[in-house]
Amino acid sequence: MAKLNITVCMGSSCFARGNAQNLELIENYIKDNGLDAEIDLSGARCSGICAKGPNIIVNGVEYNNVTEEKILEILNSVKTA
Numbered sequence: 001m002a003k004l005n006i007t008v009c010m011g012s013s014c015f016a017r018g019n020a021q022n023l024e025l026i027e028n029y030i031k032d033n034g035l036d037a038e039i040d041l042s043g044a045r046c047s048g049i050c051a052k053g054p055n056i057i058v059n060g061v062e063y064n065n066v067t068e069e070k071i072l073e074i075l076n077s078v079k080t081a
C-alpha cells in the first residue's frame, strides 16, 4: 500500500472554505479504515493561495478547491494501491 503524506491548510480562509469538514473527513476515514500507518496527516499555515482554496497537499502535489468527493477519490486510490 502506498504511503500518503497529507497536509491540510489550516489558514482561516481554507478552513472556512471547507477544510474544517475536509479535515474531519480525513480523520474519520483514517480511523474507520485503520490507515494510521499509511497516512501521515498534518496541518499547514496559509501559503498565500487562499483564492484557490480550500487547499491540501498530497505527497507534494497541491490540490485546490478540494471537495469531499475529491478527498475520497484520493483516499480510495491509496486504499486500492
Ligand code: FES
Residues within 6 Å of the ligand: 009, 010, 011, 012, 013, 014, 015, 045, 046, 047, 048, 049, 050, 053, 055
Ligand atoms: S488559508 Fe489556505 S492558502 Fe491561505
